[in-house]
Amino acid sequence: MRVFHLSAECYPVAKVGGLADVVGALPKYQVGAGLRAAVAMPYYDRKFTREHEFDIVFQGLTLLGARRLYFEILKERNNTLGFELFLVKIPGLIDRTEVYCYPDETEQFIAYQIAFLDWINWSGQTPDIIHCHDHHSGLVPFLLQHSNAYKRLGKVPVVFTIHNGQYHGAFSWEKLHYLPEIDLTKTGLLDWAGGLNPLAAAVKCCAQYTTVSPSYLHELTINSNGLEYLFYIERHKGTGILNGIDTDVWNPAADSMIASKYTAARLAQGKQKNKEALCSKFQLSSTLPLVAFIGRLVHEKGADMLGDAFEQSLKMHNGRLNILVLGAGDKDSEEALTQLKVKYPEHYAVFIGYDEALAHLIYAGADFLLMPSRVEPCGLNQLYSLRYGTMPVVRSTGGLKDTVKDFGEEGGYGIRFEKVAVEDICYSIDRAMVVYENMPQLQKLRKIMMALDFSWDRSAKEYINLYERIISVS
Numbered sequence: 115m116r117v118f119h120l121s122a123e124c125y126p127v128a129k130v131g132g133l134a135d136v137v138g139a140l141p142k143y144q145v146g147a148g149l150r151a152a153v154a155m156p157y158y159d160r161k162f163t164r165e166h167e168f169d170i171v172f173q174g175l176t177l178l179g180a181r182r183l184y185f186e187i188l189k190e191r192n193n194t195l196g197f198e199l200f201l202v203k204i205p206g207l208i209d210r211t212e213v214y215c216y217p218d219e220t221e222q223f224i225a226y227q228i229a230f231l232d233w234i235n236w237s238g239q240t241p242d243i244i245h246c247h248d249h250h251s252g253l254v255p256f257l258l259q260h261s262n263a264y265k266r267l268g269k270v271p272v273v274f275t276i277h278n279g280q281y282h283g284a285f286s287w288e289k290l291h292y293l294p295e296i297d298l299t300k301t302g303l304l305d306w307a308g309g310l311n312p313l314a315a316a317v318k319c320c321a322q323y324t325t326v327s328p329s330y331l332h333e334l335t336i337n338s339n340g341l342e343y344l345f346y347i348e349r350h351k352g353t354g355i356l357n358g359i360d361t362d363v364w365n366p367a368a369d370s371m372i373a374s375k376y377t378a379a380r381l382a383q384g385k386q387k388n389k390e391a392l393c394s395k396f397q398l399s400s401t402l403p404l405v406a407f408i409g410r411l412v413h414e415k416g417a418d419m420l421g422d423a424f425e426q427s428l429k430m431h432n433g434r435l436n437i438l439v440l441g442a443g444d445k446d447s448e449e450a451l452t453q454l455k456v457k458y459p460e461h462y463a464v465f466i467g468y469d470e471a472l473a474h475l476i477y478a479g480a481d482f483l484l485m486p487s488r489v490e491p492c493g494l495n496q497l498y499s500l501r502y503g504t505m506p507v508v509r510s511t512g513g514l515k516d517t518v519k520d521f522g523e524e525g526g527y528g529i530r531f532e533k534v535a536v537e538d539i540c541y542s543i544d545r546a547m548v549v550y551e552n553m554p555q556l557q558k559l560r561k562i563m564m565a566l567d568f569s570w571d572r573s574a575k576e577y578i579n580l581y582e583r584i585i586s587v588s
């Protein structure tokens with residue numbers, strides 16, 4: 115079965131968040147299961163692209179409105195990632211360093227989708243499935259069905275995965291002319307609330323959509339930044355498939371980014387060595403409990419509450435608790451979290467920025483990983499922390515609810531809280547402090563965490579079953 119994954123991110127080519135982790139892993143596991151899975155993503159001028167060899171497999175000219183665009187499809191020569199990697203390069207438009215936030219982002223993502231479809235069409239390929247991830251490739255199912263340009267491919271089914279339903283990629287109707295010739299009687303499929311909405315169009319036009327956890331499938335009908343009714347109406351097309359983790363990348367027994375590798379059998383010593391390395395980097399004492407946060411500092415992740423919650427907890431557990439933050443995002447949260455360092459220089463540290471290796475060391479060296487998310491479609495951080503024997507402290511939402519069981523319940527191993535509130539975060543940190551004081555109990559819980567299996571094998575099979583079901587009825 116020939117499958118193309120379309121995504122703006124793919125680890126290690128270009129990563130901003132969890133989308134990259136999923137698209138860098140799922141195709142590899144699908145190839146392992148016998149599929150011919152490939153990723154086709156925009157080209158970025160980054161370390162990975164500079165350090166690997168690429169062949170130009172296709173060159174073409176396409177139109178974006180009145181603009182004629184020359185594009186190339188590059189293929190990574192050695193399939194280094196375990197699957198075929200194709201990059202869509204358009205000089206002057208899709209050849210930059212950052213993944214998001216350019217003023218002409220709408221034009222970039224439309225051109226990426228058109229160039230991909232032109233390539234597939236003109237090169238005579240007919241994939242069995244096109245698997246689009248998030249709104250950046252959300253116009254593909256509409257274009258396949260309702261653009262004259264791609265009539266030959268009109269029956270190729272599209273699976274659309276929603277990693278984050280808060281972002282829709284919406285733009286104004288004035289930009290409609292960027293699309294190739296479409297059936298104008300079908301423009302309603304592109305519309306939501308008076309704008310052209312790629313996420314909504316994808317949900318309407320795809321064969322099936324998936325969410326990255328079962329709970330999030332339902333939550334989208336309650337909270338999806340204005341698309342709640344659409345998700346309610348289209349719910350018969352939705353399936354929740356929990357993300358997995360790439361155990362080649364996230365494995366404490368083989369992780370070259372941590373200070374000391376360890377297995378469950380060497381858990382206590384292994385974690386302590388990593389904690390010492392981590393604490394010495396930030397001049398924190400390695401004998402105190404260490405609560406960490408890793409992530410984008412945005413409202414969805416509860417980043418706006420962290421400053422107050424950490425201040426209250428550090429005050430309450432004066433001199434008995436350490437806290438470490440790794441993240442970047444909203445300026446107010448960055449500022450509040452940076453200021454805290456002045457008040458608690460010995461017990462608090464923060465790194466504002468993105469650092470993959472530091473994230474690995476934190477998963478290995480911290481005792482607790484806090485995720486007070488308002489919205490969490492799946493969440494990978496809690497899965498990584500479980501794999502490294504670090505207790506997740508999470509708000510009960512989305513994938514966090516599906517993967518973290520409170521240690522107060524039978525068979526539980528984490529800490530869960532219900533409300534989006536500073537008080538609930540502080541209370542959960544209090545509970546973590548109590549767990550830490552009972553080290554034999556914490557060690558037992560850590561063993562349970564490390565034995566859990568959230569690898570991609572199971573989820574990759576679920577996607578394949580879904581593809582097969584779709585193909586059998588199409």
Ligand SMILES: Nc1ncnc2c1ncn2[C@@H]1O[C@H](COP(=O)(O)OP(=O)(O)O[C@H]2O[C@H](CO)[C@@H](O)[C@H](O)[C@H]2O)[C@@H](O)[C@H]1O
Pocket residue numbers: 130131132133135136277278326357408409410440441442467468469470473490491492493494495513
């Ligand atoms: N400053 C920093 N430095 C280093 N590493 C950092 C970092 N900030 C974040 N990361 C890393 O980025 C990834 C974050 O992944 P998540 O899945 O938790 O969130 P994200 O919101 O990006 O993804 C969305 O898509 C994923 C994938 O489907 C869903 O799990 C999730 O719920 C959804 O919001 C992790 O690998 C984490 O270690």
